[in-house]
Amino acid sequence: MPEYGKLVILINPRGKRYLRRVVEGQDMHGNDGIIAMSDIAAADFGTEVRSTKGVPYRVLEPTIHDLVRGVKRQTQVIYPKDIGYICMRLGVGPGRTIVEAGSGSGSLTLALSWFAGPTGRIYTHEAREEFMKLARRNLDWAGLGENVTLIHRDIAEGFDVTGADALFLDVRTPWEYLDNAVKAVKSGAMLGFLLPTVAQVSQLLHGLERGPFDEIEVSEILVRRWKPVADRLRPEDRMIAHTGFLVFARHQERSADWDSFRKLGTRERKQEAARQERLGLGGDGEAGGVDDADFVE
Incomplete structure:
Protein backbone atom coordinates (compact mmCIF):
# COMPACT_ATOMS: atom_id res chain seq x y z
CA MET A 1 0.00 0.00 0.00
CA PRO A 2 1.16 3.59 -0.58
CA GLU A 3 3.13 5.17 2.23
CA TYR A 4 2.47 8.74 3.27
CA GLY A 5 4.81 11.03 1.36
CA LYS A 6 4.99 8.70 -1.68
CA LEU A 7 3.51 9.28 -5.14
CA VAL A 8 0.61 7.25 -6.51
CA ILE A 9 -1.28 7.01 -9.80
CA LEU A 10 -5.09 7.23 -9.62
CA ILE A 11 -7.12 6.21 -12.69
CA ASN A 12 -10.87 6.67 -13.16
CA PRO A 13 -13.08 4.52 -15.43
CA ARG A 14 -12.75 7.08 -18.25
CA GLY A 15 -8.98 6.54 -18.33
CA LYS A 16 -8.04 9.87 -16.75
CA ARG A 17 -4.78 9.52 -14.81
CA TYR A 18 -3.78 11.57 -11.77
CA LEU A 19 -0.30 11.58 -10.27
CA ARG A 20 -0.67 12.56 -6.62
CA ARG A 21 1.41 12.52 -3.44
CA VAL A 22 -0.10 10.78 -0.44
CA VAL A 23 -0.31 13.55 2.16
CA GLU A 24 -2.42 13.13 5.27
CA GLY A 25 -5.53 15.30 5.24
CA GLN A 26 -5.12 16.46 1.62
CA ASP A 27 -8.14 14.73 0.11
CA MET A 28 -8.56 14.68 -3.67
CA HIS A 29 -11.43 16.83 -4.97
CA GLY A 30 -12.89 16.58 -8.50
CA ASN A 31 -15.99 16.20 -10.65
CA ASP A 32 -16.38 12.64 -9.39
CA GLY A 33 -16.57 13.81 -5.79
CA ILE A 34 -14.00 13.55 -3.00
CA ILE A 35 -11.55 10.72 -2.44
CA ALA A 36 -10.24 10.58 1.11
CA MET A 37 -6.47 10.41 1.30
CA SER A 38 -6.80 8.01 4.21
CA ASP A 39 -8.60 5.58 1.87
CA ILE A 40 -5.79 5.85 -0.67
CA ALA A 41 -3.14 5.24 2.01
CA ALA A 42 -5.03 2.15 3.24
CA ALA A 43 -5.49 0.62 -0.23
CA ASP A 44 -3.18 -1.95 -1.76
CA PHE A 45 -1.68 -1.17 -5.15
CA GLY A 46 -3.88 -2.58 -7.90
CA THR A 47 -7.09 -2.22 -5.89
CA GLU A 48 -9.82 0.44 -6.03
CA VAL A 49 -11.06 3.24 -3.80
CA ARG A 50 -14.35 5.07 -4.23
CA SER A 51 -15.18 8.75 -4.25
CA THR A 52 -18.07 10.25 -2.30
CA LYS A 53 -20.14 9.85 -5.50
CA GLY A 54 -19.35 6.16 -5.68
CA VAL A 55 -16.93 6.40 -8.65
CA PRO A 56 -14.15 3.78 -8.43
CA TYR A 57 -10.52 4.82 -8.85
CA ARG A 58 -7.66 2.38 -9.29
CA VAL A 59 -4.59 2.92 -7.10
CA LEU A 60 -1.30 2.12 -8.88
CA GLU A 61 2.38 2.53 -8.15
CA PRO A 62 4.04 5.02 -10.55
CA THR A 63 6.60 3.67 -13.00
CA ILE A 64 9.65 5.55 -14.24
CA HIS A 65 7.58 6.31 -17.37
CA ASP A 66 4.97 8.07 -15.20
CA LEU A 67 7.62 10.02 -13.32
CA VAL A 68 9.37 11.24 -16.47
CA ARG A 69 6.07 12.41 -17.95
CA GLY A 70 5.11 14.14 -14.71
CA VAL A 71 8.09 16.45 -14.22
CA LYS A 72 7.52 20.19 -14.05
CA ARG A 73 9.05 21.74 -17.14
CA GLN A 74 10.41 25.07 -18.28
CA THR A 75 12.32 23.54 -21.19
CA GLN A 76 11.63 20.99 -23.92
CA VAL A 77 12.05 17.59 -22.29
CA ILE A 78 13.33 14.35 -23.77
CA TYR A 79 10.53 11.87 -24.48
CA PRO A 80 10.40 8.45 -22.80
CA LYS A 81 10.68 6.73 -26.21
CA ASP A 82 14.08 8.39 -26.69
CA ILE A 83 15.20 8.06 -23.07
CA GLY A 84 14.94 4.26 -23.10
CA TYR A 85 17.20 3.94 -26.15
CA ILE A 86 19.65 6.53 -24.79
CA CYS A 87 20.06 4.60 -21.54
CA MET A 88 20.57 1.33 -23.41
CA ARG A 89 23.14 2.76 -25.86
CA LEU A 90 25.09 4.47 -23.08
CA GLY A 91 24.99 1.39 -20.86
CA VAL A 92 23.49 3.20 -17.89
CA GLY A 93 23.37 0.89 -14.89
CA PRO A 94 24.72 0.02 -11.44
CA GLY A 95 28.32 1.02 -10.81
CA ARG A 96 28.51 3.19 -13.94
CA THR A 97 29.48 6.87 -14.03
CA ILE A 98 27.47 8.95 -16.52
CA VAL A 99 28.05 12.59 -17.45
CA GLU A 100 25.21 14.77 -18.77
CA ALA A 101 24.85 18.35 -20.04
CA GLY A 102 22.52 20.33 -20.04
CA SER A 103 20.18 19.26 -17.37
CA GLY A 104 17.20 21.35 -18.48
CA SER A 105 14.08 20.32 -16.55
CA GLY A 106 15.76 17.06 -15.57
CA SER A 107 13.63 14.43 -17.33
CA LEU A 108 16.65 12.51 -18.61
CA THR A 109 18.52 13.14 -15.35
CA LEU A 110 15.65 11.53 -13.46
CA ALA A 111 15.77 8.43 -15.68
CA LEU A 112 19.57 8.21 -15.48
CA SER A 113 19.31 8.30 -11.69
CA TRP A 114 16.70 5.51 -11.69
CA PHE A 115 18.62 3.23 -14.07
CA ALA A 116 21.99 3.79 -12.35
CA GLY A 117 20.69 2.81 -8.91
CA PRO A 118 22.48 3.31 -5.59
CA THR A 119 25.93 2.31 -6.89
CA GLY A 120 25.86 4.41 -10.07
CA ARG A 121 26.85 8.06 -10.30
CA ILE A 122 25.33 10.80 -12.47
CA TYR A 123 27.07 14.15 -12.98
CA THR A 124 24.81 16.62 -14.76
CA HIS A 125 25.95 20.07 -15.89
CA GLU A 126 23.72 23.09 -16.45
CA ALA A 127 24.83 26.63 -17.33
CA ARG A 128 21.57 28.29 -16.26
CA GLU A 129 20.98 28.34 -12.53
CA GLU A 130 17.17 28.42 -12.78
CA PHE A 131 17.16 25.20 -14.79
CA MET A 132 19.58 23.53 -12.39
CA LYS A 133 17.28 24.38 -9.48
CA LEU A 134 14.26 23.06 -11.40
CA ALA A 135 16.06 19.79 -12.14
CA ARG A 136 16.84 19.40 -8.44
CA ARG A 137 13.21 20.07 -7.50
CA ASN A 138 12.02 17.46 -10.00
CA LEU A 139 14.48 14.88 -8.66
CA ASP A 140 13.34 15.56 -5.09
CA TRP A 141 9.68 15.39 -6.18
CA ALA A 142 10.26 11.96 -7.77
CA GLY A 143 12.15 10.63 -4.75
CA LEU A 144 15.31 10.19 -6.82
CA GLY A 145 18.66 11.92 -7.19
CA GLU A 146 20.74 10.68 -4.26
CA ASN A 147 23.23 9.43 -6.85
CA VAL A 148 23.12 12.70 -8.83
CA THR A 149 25.54 15.62 -8.59
CA LEU A 150 24.23 18.81 -10.20
CA ILE A 151 26.96 21.14 -11.41
CA HIS A 152 26.27 24.77 -12.27
CA ARG A 153 28.83 25.20 -15.02
CA ASP A 154 29.28 26.18 -18.65
CA ILE A 155 30.84 23.11 -20.28
CA ALA A 156 32.93 25.43 -22.47
CA GLU A 157 35.10 25.54 -19.33
CA GLY A 158 35.29 21.74 -19.31
CA PHE A 159 33.47 19.04 -17.39
CA ASP A 160 33.86 18.53 -13.68
CA VAL A 161 34.50 14.80 -14.20
CA THR A 162 37.16 12.55 -15.74
CA GLY A 163 37.17 8.85 -16.53
CA ALA A 164 33.38 8.57 -16.97
CA ASP A 165 31.82 5.49 -18.58
CA ALA A 166 29.54 7.47 -20.89
CA LEU A 167 28.46 11.01 -21.71
CA PHE A 168 25.32 12.62 -23.14
CA LEU A 169 24.99 16.15 -24.53
CA ASP A 170 21.66 17.91 -25.01
CA VAL A 171 23.04 21.30 -26.04
CA ARG A 172 22.61 23.51 -29.07
CA THR A 173 26.14 23.23 -30.50
CA PRO A 174 27.66 19.97 -29.22
CA TRP A 175 30.48 20.01 -31.81
CA GLU A 176 32.01 22.94 -29.91
CA TYR A 177 32.54 20.75 -26.83
CA LEU A 178 33.92 17.53 -28.30
CA ASP A 179 37.46 18.15 -27.07
CA ASN A 180 36.20 18.65 -23.52
CA ALA A 181 33.91 15.62 -23.85
CA VAL A 182 36.86 13.39 -24.74
CA LYS A 183 38.70 14.56 -21.61
CA ALA A 184 35.69 13.64 -19.45
CA VAL A 185 35.37 9.98 -20.50
CA LYS A 186 37.55 6.90 -20.58
CA SER A 187 38.79 5.37 -23.81
CA GLY A 188 36.09 3.27 -25.43
CA ALA A 189 33.26 5.19 -23.73
CA MET A 190 29.99 5.85 -25.53
CA LEU A 191 28.83 9.39 -26.23
CA GLY A 192 25.31 10.43 -27.16
CA PHE A 193 23.76 13.61 -28.51
CA LEU A 194 20.23 14.93 -29.08
CA LEU A 195 19.65 17.45 -31.88
CA PRO A 196 16.43 18.79 -33.43
CA THR A 197 17.54 19.65 -36.99
CA VAL A 198 19.35 18.04 -39.91
CA ALA A 199 21.75 20.98 -40.19
CA GLN A 200 22.91 20.49 -36.59
CA VAL A 201 23.39 16.77 -37.11
CA SER A 202 25.49 17.42 -40.22
CA GLN A 203 27.71 19.87 -38.34
CA LEU A 204 28.14 17.41 -35.48
CA LEU A 205 29.14 14.66 -37.93
CA HIS A 206 31.82 16.95 -39.37
CA GLY A 207 33.11 17.46 -35.83
CA LEU A 208 33.07 13.75 -35.00
CA GLU A 209 35.06 12.81 -38.10
CA ARG A 210 37.84 15.15 -36.97
CA GLY A 211 38.20 13.54 -33.57
CA PRO A 212 38.90 10.17 -31.97
CA PHE A 213 35.45 8.70 -32.61
CA ASP A 214 34.10 5.58 -34.29
CA GLU A 215 30.88 3.52 -34.52
CA ILE A 216 28.86 6.63 -35.36
CA GLU A 217 25.09 6.20 -35.53
CA VAL A 218 22.31 8.64 -36.45
CA SER A 219 18.74 7.60 -35.74
CA GLU A 220 15.25 8.77 -34.86
CA ILE A 221 12.64 6.84 -32.93
CA LEU A 222 8.97 6.80 -33.97
CA VAL A 223 6.21 5.20 -31.90
CA ARG A 224 2.94 4.18 -33.54
CA ARG A 225 0.39 2.62 -31.21
CA TRP A 226 -2.31 0.23 -32.40
CA LYS A 227 -5.89 0.03 -31.19
CA PRO A 228 -6.01 -3.07 -28.95
CA VAL A 229 -9.20 -4.56 -30.40
CA ALA A 230 -8.59 -8.20 -31.26
CA ASP A 231 -11.02 -8.50 -34.19
CA ARG A 232 -10.40 -4.99 -35.60
CA LEU A 233 -6.70 -4.44 -35.03
CA ARG A 234 -5.49 -1.25 -36.72
CA PRO A 235 -3.12 1.66 -36.02
CA GLU A 236 -4.30 4.59 -33.97
CA ASP A 237 -4.97 7.78 -35.88
CA ARG A 238 -2.13 9.67 -34.22
CA MET A 239 1.43 8.74 -33.41
CA ILE A 240 4.46 10.09 -31.57
CA ALA A 241 6.67 10.82 -34.54
CA HIS A 242 9.89 12.84 -34.86
CA THR A 243 11.01 14.46 -31.61
CA GLY A 244 14.71 14.74 -32.36
CA PHE A 245 17.75 13.07 -33.88
CA LEU A 246 19.85 10.80 -31.69
CA VAL A 247 23.55 10.57 -32.51
CA PHE A 248 25.90 8.10 -30.85
CA ALA A 249 29.65 7.59 -31.18
CA ARG A 250 32.40 5.75 -29.33
CA HIS A 251 35.52 7.48 -28.06
CA GLN A 252 38.09 5.53 -30.05
CA GLU A 253 41.54 6.50 -31.26
CA ARG A 254 42.09 5.55 -34.90
CA SER A 255 45.20 3.69 -36.04
CA ALA A 256 46.73 3.18 -39.47
Whole structure:
Protein backbone atom coordinates (compact mmCIF):
# COMPACT_ATOMS: atom_id res chain seq x y z
CA MET A 1 0.00 0.00 0.00
CA PRO A 2 1.16 3.59 -0.58
CA GLU A 3 3.13 5.17 2.23
CA TYR A 4 2.47 8.74 3.27
CA GLY A 5 4.81 11.03 1.36
CA LYS A 6 4.99 8.70 -1.68
CA LEU A 7 3.51 9.28 -5.14
CA VAL A 8 0.61 7.25 -6.51
CA ILE A 9 -1.28 7.01 -9.80
CA LEU A 10 -5.09 7.23 -9.62
CA ILE A 11 -7.12 6.21 -12.69
CA ASN A 12 -10.87 6.67 -13.16
CA PRO A 13 -13.08 4.52 -15.43
CA ARG A 14 -12.75 7.08 -18.25
CA GLY A 15 -8.98 6.54 -18.33
CA LYS A 16 -8.04 9.87 -16.75
CA ARG A 17 -4.78 9.52 -14.81
CA TYR A 18 -3.78 11.57 -11.77
CA LEU A 19 -0.30 11.58 -10.27
CA ARG A 20 -0.67 12.56 -6.62
CA ARG A 21 1.41 12.52 -3.44
CA VAL A 22 -0.10 10.78 -0.44
CA VAL A 23 -0.31 13.55 2.16
CA GLU A 24 -2.42 13.13 5.27
CA GLY A 25 -5.53 15.30 5.24
CA GLN A 26 -5.12 16.46 1.62
CA ASP A 27 -8.14 14.73 0.11
CA MET A 28 -8.56 14.68 -3.67
CA HIS A 29 -11.43 16.83 -4.97
CA GLY A 30 -12.89 16.58 -8.50
CA ASN A 31 -15.99 16.20 -10.65
CA ASP A 32 -16.38 12.64 -9.39
CA GLY A 33 -16.57 13.81 -5.79
CA ILE A 34 -14.00 13.55 -3.00
CA ILE A 35 -11.55 10.72 -2.44
CA ALA A 36 -10.24 10.58 1.11
CA MET A 37 -6.47 10.41 1.30
CA SER A 38 -6.80 8.01 4.21
CA ASP A 39 -8.60 5.58 1.87
CA ILE A 40 -5.79 5.85 -0.67
CA ALA A 41 -3.14 5.24 2.01
CA ALA A 42 -5.03 2.15 3.24
CA ALA A 43 -5.49 0.62 -0.23
CA ASP A 44 -3.18 -1.95 -1.76
CA PHE A 45 -1.68 -1.17 -5.15
CA GLY A 46 -3.88 -2.58 -7.90
CA THR A 47 -7.09 -2.22 -5.89
CA GLU A 48 -9.82 0.44 -6.03
CA VAL A 49 -11.06 3.24 -3.80
CA ARG A 50 -14.35 5.07 -4.23
CA SER A 51 -15.18 8.75 -4.25
CA THR A 52 -18.07 10.25 -2.30
CA LYS A 53 -20.14 9.85 -5.50
CA GLY A 54 -19.35 6.16 -5.68
CA VAL A 55 -16.93 6.40 -8.65
CA PRO A 56 -14.15 3.78 -8.43
CA TYR A 57 -10.52 4.82 -8.85
CA ARG A 58 -7.66 2.38 -9.29
CA VAL A 59 -4.59 2.92 -7.10
CA LEU A 60 -1.30 2.12 -8.88
CA GLU A 61 2.38 2.53 -8.15
CA PRO A 62 4.04 5.02 -10.55
CA THR A 63 6.60 3.67 -13.00
CA ILE A 64 9.65 5.55 -14.24
CA HIS A 65 7.58 6.31 -17.37
CA ASP A 66 4.97 8.07 -15.20
CA LEU A 67 7.62 10.02 -13.32
CA VAL A 68 9.37 11.24 -16.47
CA ARG A 69 6.07 12.41 -17.95
CA GLY A 70 5.11 14.14 -14.71
CA VAL A 71 8.09 16.45 -14.22
CA LYS A 72 7.52 20.19 -14.05
CA ARG A 73 9.05 21.74 -17.14
CA GLN A 74 10.41 25.07 -18.28
CA THR A 75 12.32 23.54 -21.19
CA GLN A 76 11.63 20.99 -23.92
CA VAL A 77 12.05 17.59 -22.29
CA ILE A 78 13.33 14.35 -23.77
CA TYR A 79 10.53 11.87 -24.48
CA PRO A 80 10.40 8.45 -22.80
CA LYS A 81 10.68 6.73 -26.21
CA ASP A 82 14.08 8.39 -26.69
CA ILE A 83 15.20 8.06 -23.07
CA GLY A 84 14.94 4.26 -23.10
CA TYR A 85 17.20 3.94 -26.15
CA ILE A 86 19.65 6.53 -24.79
CA CYS A 87 20.06 4.60 -21.54
CA MET A 88 20.57 1.33 -23.41
CA ARG A 89 23.14 2.76 -25.86
CA LEU A 90 25.09 4.47 -23.08
CA GLY A 91 24.99 1.39 -20.86
CA VAL A 92 23.49 3.20 -17.89
CA GLY A 93 23.37 0.89 -14.89
CA PRO A 94 24.72 0.02 -11.44
CA GLY A 95 28.32 1.02 -10.81
CA ARG A 96 28.51 3.19 -13.94
CA THR A 97 29.48 6.87 -14.03
CA ILE A 98 27.47 8.95 -16.52
CA VAL A 99 28.05 12.59 -17.45
CA GLU A 100 25.21 14.77 -18.77
CA ALA A 101 24.85 18.35 -20.04
CA GLY A 102 22.52 20.33 -20.04
CA SER A 103 20.18 19.26 -17.37
CA GLY A 104 17.20 21.35 -18.48
CA SER A 105 14.08 20.32 -16.55
CA GLY A 106 15.76 17.06 -15.57
CA SER A 107 13.63 14.43 -17.33
CA LEU A 108 16.65 12.51 -18.61
CA THR A 109 18.52 13.14 -15.35
CA LEU A 110 15.65 11.53 -13.46
CA ALA A 111 15.77 8.43 -15.68
CA LEU A 112 19.57 8.21 -15.48
CA SER A 113 19.31 8.30 -11.69
CA TRP A 114 16.70 5.51 -11.69
CA PHE A 115 18.62 3.23 -14.07
CA ALA A 116 21.99 3.79 -12.35
CA GLY A 117 20.69 2.81 -8.91
CA PRO A 118 22.48 3.31 -5.59
CA THR A 119 25.93 2.31 -6.89
CA GLY A 120 25.86 4.41 -10.07
CA ARG A 121 26.85 8.06 -10.30
CA ILE A 122 25.33 10.80 -12.47
CA TYR A 123 27.07 14.15 -12.98
CA THR A 124 24.81 16.62 -14.76
CA HIS A 125 25.95 20.07 -15.89
CA GLU A 126 23.72 23.09 -16.45
CA ALA A 127 24.83 26.63 -17.33
CA ARG A 128 21.57 28.29 -16.26
CA GLU A 129 20.98 28.34 -12.53
CA GLU A 130 17.17 28.42 -12.78
CA PHE A 131 17.16 25.20 -14.79
CA MET A 132 19.58 23.53 -12.39
CA LYS A 133 17.28 24.38 -9.48
CA LEU A 134 14.26 23.06 -11.40
CA ALA A 135 16.06 19.79 -12.14
CA ARG A 136 16.84 19.40 -8.44
CA ARG A 137 13.21 20.07 -7.50
CA ASN A 138 12.02 17.46 -10.00
CA LEU A 139 14.48 14.88 -8.66
CA ASP A 140 13.34 15.56 -5.09
CA TRP A 141 9.68 15.39 -6.18
CA ALA A 142 10.26 11.96 -7.77
CA GLY A 143 12.15 10.63 -4.75
CA LEU A 144 15.31 10.19 -6.82
CA GLY A 145 18.66 11.92 -7.19
CA GLU A 146 20.74 10.68 -4.26
CA ASN A 147 23.23 9.43 -6.85
CA VAL A 148 23.12 12.70 -8.83
CA THR A 149 25.54 15.62 -8.59
CA LEU A 150 24.23 18.81 -10.20
CA ILE A 151 26.96 21.14 -11.41
CA HIS A 152 26.27 24.77 -12.27
CA ARG A 153 28.83 25.20 -15.02
CA ASP A 154 29.28 26.18 -18.65
CA ILE A 155 30.84 23.11 -20.28
CA ALA A 156 32.93 25.43 -22.47
CA GLU A 157 35.10 25.54 -19.33
CA GLY A 158 35.29 21.74 -19.31
CA PHE A 159 33.47 19.04 -17.39
CA ASP A 160 33.86 18.53 -13.68
CA VAL A 161 34.50 14.80 -14.20
CA THR A 162 37.16 12.55 -15.74
CA GLY A 163 37.17 8.85 -16.53
CA ALA A 164 33.38 8.57 -16.97
CA ASP A 165 31.82 5.49 -18.58
CA ALA A 166 29.54 7.47 -20.89
CA LEU A 167 28.46 11.01 -21.71
CA PHE A 168 25.32 12.62 -23.14
CA LEU A 169 24.99 16.15 -24.53
CA ASP A 170 21.66 17.91 -25.01
CA VAL A 171 23.04 21.30 -26.04
CA ARG A 172 22.61 23.51 -29.07
CA THR A 173 26.14 23.23 -30.50
CA PRO A 174 27.66 19.97 -29.22
CA TRP A 175 30.48 20.01 -31.81
CA GLU A 176 32.01 22.94 -29.91
CA TYR A 177 32.54 20.75 -26.83
CA LEU A 178 33.92 17.53 -28.30
CA ASP A 179 37.46 18.15 -27.07
CA ASN A 180 36.20 18.65 -23.52
CA ALA A 181 33.91 15.62 -23.85
CA VAL A 182 36.86 13.39 -24.74
CA LYS A 183 38.70 14.56 -21.61
CA ALA A 184 35.69 13.64 -19.45
CA VAL A 185 35.37 9.98 -20.50
CA LYS A 186 37.55 6.90 -20.58
CA SER A 187 38.79 5.37 -23.81
CA GLY A 188 36.09 3.27 -25.43
CA ALA A 189 33.26 5.19 -23.73
CA MET A 190 29.99 5.85 -25.53
CA LEU A 191 28.83 9.39 -26.23
CA GLY A 192 25.31 10.43 -27.16
CA PHE A 193 23.76 13.61 -28.51
CA LEU A 194 20.23 14.93 -29.08
CA LEU A 195 19.65 17.45 -31.88
CA PRO A 196 16.43 18.79 -33.43
CA THR A 197 17.54 19.65 -36.99
CA VAL A 198 19.35 18.04 -39.91
CA ALA A 199 21.75 20.98 -40.19
CA GLN A 200 22.91 20.49 -36.59
CA VAL A 201 23.39 16.77 -37.11
CA SER A 202 25.49 17.42 -40.22
CA GLN A 203 27.71 19.87 -38.34
CA LEU A 204 28.14 17.41 -35.48
CA LEU A 205 29.14 14.66 -37.93
CA HIS A 206 31.82 16.95 -39.37
CA GLY A 207 33.11 17.46 -35.83
CA LEU A 208 33.07 13.75 -35.00
CA GLU A 209 35.06 12.81 -38.10
CA ARG A 210 37.84 15.15 -36.97
CA GLY A 211 38.20 13.54 -33.57
CA PRO A 212 38.90 10.17 -31.97
CA PHE A 213 35.45 8.70 -32.61
CA ASP A 214 34.10 5.58 -34.29
CA GLU A 215 30.88 3.52 -34.52
CA ILE A 216 28.86 6.63 -35.36
CA GLU A 217 25.09 6.20 -35.53
CA VAL A 218 22.31 8.64 -36.45
CA SER A 219 18.74 7.60 -35.74
CA GLU A 220 15.25 8.77 -34.86
CA ILE A 221 12.64 6.84 -32.93
CA LEU A 222 8.97 6.80 -33.97
CA VAL A 223 6.21 5.20 -31.90
CA ARG A 224 2.94 4.18 -33.54
CA ARG A 225 0.39 2.62 -31.21
CA TRP A 226 -2.31 0.23 -32.40
CA LYS A 227 -5.89 0.03 -31.19
CA PRO A 228 -6.01 -3.07 -28.95
CA VAL A 229 -9.20 -4.56 -30.40
CA ALA A 230 -8.59 -8.20 -31.26
CA ASP A 231 -11.02 -8.50 -34.19
CA ARG A 232 -10.40 -4.99 -35.60
CA LEU A 233 -6.70 -4.44 -35.03
CA ARG A 234 -5.49 -1.25 -36.72
CA PRO A 235 -3.12 1.66 -36.02
CA GLU A 236 -4.30 4.59 -33.97
CA ASP A 237 -4.97 7.78 -35.88
CA ARG A 238 -2.13 9.67 -34.22
CA MET A 239 1.43 8.74 -33.41
CA ILE A 240 4.46 10.09 -31.57
CA ALA A 241 6.67 10.82 -34.54
CA HIS A 242 9.89 12.84 -34.86
CA THR A 243 11.01 14.46 -31.61
CA GLY A 244 14.71 14.74 -32.36
CA PHE A 245 17.75 13.07 -33.88
CA LEU A 246 19.85 10.80 -31.69
CA VAL A 247 23.55 10.57 -32.51
CA PHE A 248 25.90 8.10 -30.85
CA ALA A 249 29.65 7.59 -31.18
CA ARG A 250 32.40 5.75 -29.33
CA HIS A 251 35.52 7.48 -28.06
CA GLN A 252 38.09 5.53 -30.05
CA GLU A 253 41.54 6.50 -31.26
CA ARG A 254 42.09 5.55 -34.90
CA SER A 255 45.20 3.69 -36.04
CA ALA A 256 46.73 3.18 -39.47
CA ASP A 257 47.12 -0.51 -38.69
CA TRP A 258 43.39 -0.88 -37.95
CA ASP A 259 42.43 1.04 -41.09
CA SER A 260 44.73 -1.09 -43.24
CA PHE A 261 42.69 -4.18 -42.39
CA ARG A 262 39.32 -2.63 -43.14
CA LYS A 263 37.62 -3.98 -46.24
CA LEU A 264 36.02 -1.09 -48.10
CA GLY A 265 33.68 -1.30 -51.05
CA THR A 266 33.56 1.28 -53.82
CA ARG A 267 31.17 3.54 -51.97
CA GLU A 268 33.12 3.33 -48.70
CA ARG A 269 36.40 4.16 -50.49
CA LYS A 270 34.83 7.24 -52.04
CA GLN A 271 33.40 8.31 -48.70
CA GLU A 272 36.75 7.84 -46.98
CA ALA A 273 38.52 9.80 -49.71
CA ALA A 274 36.00 12.62 -49.32
CA ARG A 275 36.51 12.59 -45.56
CA GLN A 276 40.27 12.82 -45.91
CA GLU A 277 39.88 15.65 -48.38
CA ARG A 278 37.65 17.56 -45.94
CA LEU A 279 40.25 17.03 -43.23
CA GLY A 280 43.06 18.17 -45.51
CA LEU A 281 44.71 14.74 -45.45
CA GLY A 282 44.48 14.15 -49.20
CA GLY A 283 42.50 11.37 -50.85
CA ASP A 284 43.29 8.37 -53.01
CA GLY A 285 41.68 9.88 -56.09
CA GLU A 286 38.45 7.90 -55.71
CA ALA A 287 36.27 10.68 -54.42
CA GLY A 288 35.22 11.73 -57.89
CA GLY A 289 31.85 11.71 -59.62
CA VAL A 290 28.84 9.85 -58.26
CA ASP A 291 26.75 7.60 -60.45
CA ASP A 292 23.53 5.64 -59.91
CA ALA A 293 25.46 2.56 -58.78
CA ASP A 294 26.54 4.43 -55.69
CA PHE A 295 22.94 4.30 -54.43
CA VAL A 296 22.40 0.57 -54.85
CA GLU A 297 22.31 -1.18 -51.46
